[in-house]
Amino acid sequence: MSKKMTGHQFGKVGVLFGGRSAEREVSIMSGNGVLTALKSRGVDAHPFDPAERSLAELAAEKFDRVFIALHGRYGEDGTLQGALEQLGIPYTGPGVMASAIAMDKVMTKRVWHSLALPTPRFLVLDAHSATREDLRQVPDVLGLPLMLKAPHEGSTIGISKVAGYSDMNDGFALCAKYDEVVLAEEFVRGRELTVPVLGKGRTARALPIVEIRAPDGNYDYQHKYFTDDTKYLCPAPLDDALAQRIQSLAVQAFKAIGCEGWARVDFMLRDSDNEPFLLEINTSPGMTGHSLVPMAAKADGVSYEDLCLEILASAALDLAPTADWKPV
Secondary structure (H helix, E strand, C coil): CCCCCCHHHHCEEEEECCCCCCCHHHHHHHHHHHHHHHHHCCCEEEEECCCCCCHHHHHHCCCCEEEECCCCCCCCCCHHHHHHHHHCCCECCCCHHHHHHHHCHHHHHHHHHHCCCCCCCEEEEECCCCCHHHHHHHHHHHCCCEEEECCCCCCCCCEEEECCHHHHHHHHHHHHCCCCEEEEEECCCEEEEEEEEEECHHHCEECCCEEEECHHHCCCHHHHHCCCCCEEECCCCCCHHHHHHHHHHHHHHHHHHCCCEEEEEEEEEECCCCCEEEEEEECCCCCCCCCHHHHHHHHCCCCHHHHHHHHHHCCECCCCCCCCCCCC
């Protein structure tokens, strides 16, 4: 990012946070952090909560661009991105298609699998019609322990670790509360890593790797955002060749989905052979005091405020307006 970048060049900026998803609480924390950072750098930034205000009001604000700090459905899944395309308001993060794919863990894994990018083996179960016999067979295919996940949730919401056959029914019921299908995924025993990626196309670059060490390996919602029990190592203690391989894989995974702007790619590094496996990609990552993208940026010499400016500078539209197009 150019050091000459100033807040005044961005015009009127909306910071979108809050929203209607299960991750509203975290989004509010992220959005307030971004808003404060942008204002501190002279950006004419204003808060906007889509759960409390309509798209008509968003259009009426005449924002020159918006910073999306929404997490989960109705903000990170392509729906809002499509509305912003219609309104002609440039926005941060990936576009409509990439956002929609990345929000769906099943579709994300299918894309990666089709390109021979490493991701744990998986099965997809219908949340309404899967029988007890269907559930009983899952450990036979994927082994134990295994993970059950609601494909469209984030922040470890709607996720269950299954240690034995007897846990399948309860774990499945938990995930089925959140989604139409449940993702059953092979459990990879090892180290949990995450890699932020910034940029677009050939300019896309990986930031330093963060290793997450949660108590008893339980990196849940509480340990993510509200306690200091989880330990973070950044840069992760890896040899240079392995670190470069993981960072390269993160950029490949980012491009495979069609991402641009910024995202965060989550991995497991298998203990037995140091093989990395892609878990998911977050296209509107957290920006709270516990969040990992700012942590990685800091390790790379980029402050929280400069990170926010760089992300804001990348705001764009998938489809450029035609010459005769006028804003709503």
